[in-house]
Amino acid sequence: MSGANSAAGEPFSGEPGPGGSSSGGGSSGGGSSGEPSSDLAGSGEPSSREPSSGEPSSGEPGSWDPGSAAPASTQPGSTQPGSARPASTQPGSVGELADLLRSTSGTLVPVGAGTKTGWAAPATSCDLLLRTSALDRITEYAPGDLVVVAEAGVPLAALQRQLAAHGQMLALDPPEEGATLGGVVAANASGPRRLRYGTVRDLLIGVTVVLADGTVARSGGKVVKNVAGYDLGKLHTGAHGGLGVIASTTWRLHPLPPAAATVTARLDGSARAGRLAALVARSTLTPTALELCWRRGASATTGELVALFESIPASVHDQATRCAELLAGEAGGLAVEVGDAPPAWFGARPTGPLVLRLAFAPAALPHVLDALPPGASGTASAAVGVAYAAVPAATDLAALRAAVAPYDGSAVVLAADPALRPALDHWGPPGDAFTLMTRVKDRFDPARRLSPGRLLGGL
Ligand SMILES: Cc1cc2nc3c(=O)[nH]c(=O)nc-3n(C[C@H](O)[C@H](O)[C@H](O)COP(=O)(O)OP(=O)(O)OC[C@H]3O[C@@H](n4cnc5c(N)ncnc54)[C@H](O)[C@@H]3O)c2cc1C
Numbered sequence: 001m002s003g004a005n006s007a008a009g010e011p012f013s014g015e016p017g018p019g020g021s022s023s024g025g026g027s028s029g030g031g032s033s034g035e036p037s038s039d040l041a042g043s044g045e046p047s048s049r050e051p052s053s054g055e056p057s058s059g060e061p062g063s064w065d066p067g068s069a070a071p072a073s074t075q076p077g078s079t080q081p082g083s084a085r086p087a088s089t090q091p092g093s094v095g096e097l098a099d100l101l102r103s104t105s106g107t108l109v110p111v112g113a114g115t116k117t118g119w120a121a122p123a124t125s126c127d128l129l130l131r132t133s134a135l136d137r138i139t140e141y142a143p144g145d146l147v148v149v150a151e152a153g154v155p156l157a158a159l160q161r162q163l164a165a166h167g168q169m170l171a172l173d174p175p176e177e178g179a180t181l182g183g184v185v186a187a188n189a190s191g192p193r194r195l196r197y198g199t200v201r202d203l204l205i206g207v208t209v210v211l212a213d214g215t216v217a218r219s220g221g222k223v224v225k226n227v228a229g230y231d232l233g234k235l236h237t238g239a240h241g242g243l244g245v246i247a248s249t250t251w252r253l254h255p256l257p258p259a260a261a262t263v264t265a266r267l268d269g270s271a272r273a274g275r276l277a278a279l280v281a282r283s284t285l286t287p288t289a290l291e292l293c294w295r296r297g298a299s300a301t302t303g304e305l306v307a308l309f310e311s312i313p314a315s316v317h318d319q320a321t322r323c324a325e326l327l328a329g330e331a332g333g334l335a336v337e338v339g340d341a342p343p344a345w346f347g348a349r350p351t352g353p354l355v356l357r358l359a360f361a362p363a364a365l366p367h368v369l370d371a372l373p374p375g376a377s378g379t380a381s382a383a384v385g386v387a388y389a390a391v392p393a394a395t396d397l398a399a400l401r402a403a404v405a406p407y408d409g410s411a412v413v414l415a416a417d418p419a420l421r422p423a424l425d426h427w428g429p430p431g432d433a434f435t436l437m438t439r440v441k442d443r444f445d446p447a448r449r450l451s452p453g454r455l456l457g458g459l
Contacts, residue, residue, distance in 0.1 A: 088129035094247045102214030110241040112183030115176035118415040120240045121426035124453030146253040152182025152246045171197035171254045182246040188238030191347045192289035200237045206250030207233035212445040241451040243444040257310035261320035265327045266334040270301040274366035277382035293345045295377040350378040352390035357414040360385045364407030371403035427456040
C-alpha cells in the first residue's frame with residue numbers, strides 16, 4: 001500500500017487546514033486556543049466558577065477582523081459611538097449573558113475563536129463584541145450515554161481530546177483551528193465526514209440560547225430521540241448569531257473508528273470526477289467521506305478523488321479493496337491507489353482573495369466545476385453537493401449564480417479580502433424563503449440588535 005499524496009500538489013493557494021492530515025475520526029485537528037477549564041470528562045458533574053462582572057469592558061479585538069463588521073454605531077445604546085474598535089465583554093455564565101442582553105440596548109456580535117468572522121456578510125453595526133471565551137466548560141459527560149453537554153466557548157479540538165480519552169468523538173470535522181462549539185453551530189460549519197455522520201443539525205440534540213431580550217431558551221435534551229417541543233437548535237444552526245447567542249450545546253457522540261483506509265483516483269476532467277463520485281455513491285460501499293481536490297485549468301479540470309473508509313480493520317480493508325477495483329474500471333488508465341491516511345489537502349478549505357461555498361444537487365458536480373472560471377481551485381464533498389472554491393477576485397458572481405441555478409445550486413461568499421467585501425453580494429438572490437426568514441428574525445430579534453446585516457437580504 002502506498003500513501004495517497006496529492007496528484008495536484010498544492011492545488012490551491014492556501015495552506016491545508018489543520019484537519020487536513022487527520023486520520024482519526026471527527027477531529028478538528030491541530031491545536032486549540034485552550035482547554036476547557038473543566039476536567040470533568042466522565043464525572044457527570046457540572047463545574048462551577050466565580051462569575052465575572054458581565055460589564056462591557058474595553059477589550060482587544062484580538063483575531064477579530066475589523067473588515068468583517070462595521071463597528072461605527074448606528075444604534076442607540078452604543079458603548080463606543082463611532083469607534084473603530086467596538087468594546088468587548090466575556091460573560092462567564094448563562095446568567096451573566098442574559099443579564100447583559102437585558103441591561104443593554106445596542107448591537108452585539110458574538111465571537112467564538114474568531115476563526116470565521118470573515119464568513120457571512122459584514123455586520124452593519126457592532127457596539128459590543130460578545131466573546132464566548134469564558135463560557136468554556138464541559139458541564140456534563142457520561143460516556144455510557146454517548147452524549148456531552150458543553151458551553152459555547154469550548155474549542156471543538158479541546159472537546160475532541162477529552163472525548164478521545166474515552167474512545168469517543170463528536171463527528172464534526174470543520175478544519176478551522178481553534179473553532180468553538182458555538183461558532184461551529186452558528187456558522188453551520190462541517191467537513192468531509194458529513195457524508196457519513198451528517199452536519200451540525202444532525203448531531204446537535206439540545207441547545208441553550210439567550211435571546212435578544214435576555215430570555216434564556218432551552219430546547220432538546222440529553223436523549224438522542226426527542227419529540228417534544230420545537231427544535232431551536234436547528235433554527236440557530238447557520239444563523240450567525242442573528243437569532244440569539246448560543247450559550248450551551250448538547251451533542252450526540254460516536255465511537256472513534258479503530259482503523260482507516262483511503263482510495264485515491266487521479267482525475268483528468270470534471271466529467272470523470274462526476275462519474276467516479278457517482279460510482280462510489282451509488283455502490284453498497286459506506287465511505288466516511290468522498291472528497292475531491294480540483295483545479296480548473298484553461299481547458300480542463302484536474303485533481304484527485306479520495307474515498308475514506310473508517311471502521312474495524314477487516315471492513316476497512318475489504319471496502320478499500322472493492323472501491324479501488326470499482327474506480328479502476330472507470331478511471332481510464334489513471335492511477336488508483338490504496339493508502340492508510342487522507343492526503344494533506346483533505347478537509348482543508350481553499351484560501352484566496354475570494355472564496356465561495358457552492359451547494360448543488362450532487363449529480364451536478366461536473367456542471368458546477370465547469371461553471372467556475374479558469375484559475376479556480378478548491379475541494380468538494382463530491383457525494384454531498386458542496387464545494388469550496390477559491391476564485392479570481394474579478395469573478396462575475398451574478399453570472400456564476402445564474403449558471404449553477406439550474407442544478408438547485410447556490411454560491412455564497414465564504415470569505416473575501418476586506419477591500420472586496422463592501423461591494424460583494426454575499427448571499428445572492430434571497431429566494432422564496434426570505435419572507436419566512438424575515439418573520440423569524442422579527443420574532444427573535446425585533447430591534448435588530450443581534451449580528452445585524454450578517455444574514456440574507458441584510459437581516
Ligand atoms: C434567518 C436566517 C437566514 C439565513 N440566510 C441564509 C442565506 O441567505 N444563505 C445561506 O446559505 N444560509 C442562510 N442561513 C443559514 C442556513 O440556514 C444554512 O445554515 C446554510 O445555508 C446551510 O444550508 P444547509 O444546512 O441547507 O446546507 P447543507 O446541509 O450544507 O446542504 C447544502 C446543499 O447541498 C445540497 N444537497 C445536500 N445533500 C443533497 C442530496 N442528498 N441531494 C440533493 N442535494 C443535496 C442541497 O442543495 C443543500 O441545500 C440563514 C439562516 C437563518 C436562520
